[in-house]
Amino acid sequence: MTADILIRNARPMGGDPVDLVIRNGRFYTDGGDRPAREIDATGHIVLPGLVEAHTHLDKTLIGMDWFDNRVGPTRNDRILADRRAKRELGIDARRQSARQILQTLRYGVLSIRSHVDVDTEIGLANIEGVLETREALRDLVDVQLVTFPQSGMLTRAGTLELMDAAMKAGADIVGGIDPATIERDPVRHLDAVFALADRHAKPVDIHLHEPGELGAFCLELIVERTRALSLQDRVMVSHAYCLDMLEPARQQVLIEALAAERIAVMTVGSPSAPALPLRLMRQAGLAVASGSDGIQGTWEPWGNGDMLERAKYLAQRNGMTNDADLAETARICTFGGAEAIGLARYGLSEGDFGDLVLVPARTLAEAVALTPQKRTVIRRGRIVVRDGVPADDLPHIA
Numbered sequence: 001m002t003a004d005i006l007i008r009n010a011r012p013m014g015g016d017p018v019d020l021v022i023r024n025g026r027f028y029t030d031g032g033d034r035p036a037r038e039i040d041a042t043g044h045i046v047l048p049g050l051v052e053a054h055t056h057l058d059k060t061l062i063g064m065d066w067f068d069n070r071v072g073p074t075r076n077d078r079i080l081a082d083r084r085a086k087r088e089l090g091i092d093a094r095r096q097s098a099r100q101i102l103q104t105l106r107y108g109v110l111s112i113r114s115h116v117d118v119d120t121e122i123g124l125a126n127i128e129g130v131l132e133t134r135e136a137l138r139d140l141v142d143v144q145l146v147t148f149p150q151s152g153m154l155t156r157a158g159t160l161e162l163m164d165a166a167m168k169a170g171a172d173i174v175g176g177i178d179p180a181t182i183e184r185d186p187v188r189h190l191d192a193v194f195a196l197a198d199r200h201a202k203p204v205d206i207h208l209h210e211p212g213e214l215g216a217f218c219l220e221l222i223v224e225r226t227r228a229l230s231l232q233d234r235v236m237v238s239h240a241y242c243l244d245m246l247e248p249a250r251q252q253v254l255i256e257a258l259a260a261e262r263i264a265v266m267t268v269g270s271p272s273a274p275a276l277p278l279r280l281m282r283q284a285g286l287a288v289a290s291g292s293d294g295i296q297g298t299w300e301p302w303g304n305g306d307m308l309e310r311a312k313y314l315a316q317r318n319g320m321t322n323d324a325d326l327a328e329t330a331r332i333c334t335f336g337g338a339e340a341i342g343l344a345r346y347g348l349s350e351g352d353f354g355d356l357v358l359v360p361a362r363t364l365a366e367a368v369a370l371t372p373q374k375r376t377v378i379r380r381g382r383i384v385v386r387d388g389v390p391a392d393d394l395p396h397i398a
């Protein structure tokens, strides 16, 4: 239902209170009759829907038995455990992705970019499962799928062909992972990823955990390929820990190179990983997004997908405590994410999609620090969550 609705006395991104009107699923500033339905926001802040720019919908264990985690500490230990879990725990990508989406909807997450595993054991099963969920829940949330070769692409014959098939099946973005340390051939890995994206005229999103100068080298290869294929605004690097591990001069040169090709960077603000130089990145004009990464999975047992809580983690990880900095982390989890993953008609202005989340707080800093739970979420004019309670007509996932 997209009946018209008036939201009175709301503070857009913490600004002065205004009245907002949604007609036919879009924001309108004036004209027409006063809508029959209205909500009094009582001076609370309104955000245009939280943006989850990096997660793994196909692998969450939300609602399943607790995973007894005996996984070793290395990235390879985790990849092997992850593959074993898929076989032994019967993780149904369709059901699990729906569970995560419905859980994060109540926080106000209305746009999600999810990496989805493609490998020679599971083939396209996870892609097909998440595509099914996307279709079933399309009225509630926008989902972008990244073909993700977590188990290796060059090192596993047949994976690249499966990724090609996944793009034909409806995936939106070509993924890649650690071109040097997992693939051991960064030039060939990135050439293959960018060629596939070029062939399908689709964006690229690379998991890059590689440290220091090795990561910097891979970033330079990504910059070169983005420039050569004119993929500005269509490439994101996820994690990019190396940016925090370089000499200041080298760091600055790389950040400027990323900004020149309008390559976005996603950071989760993990307490156990390097903190990216957020201030320098924003000053250079880089689009910066954030995400939950895996939620309650075999990699890490925690997370709930609340992107306001994620904003708090970003602030904590970066030693930010003043209101302006906290507001900046809220922007990263809204407008920053939208810019980074290329959302159209995102915002609270005339003509934008009528999506919003009302948070019972007076300022963005208060919202980030206290992460109030009694939020109201509106999707294209439809109230899907009211004061923290999901609407009765939302789908129920068994």
Ligand SMILES: [Zn+2]
Pocket: 054, 055, 056, 115, 207, 293, 294
């Ligand atoms: Zn990830």
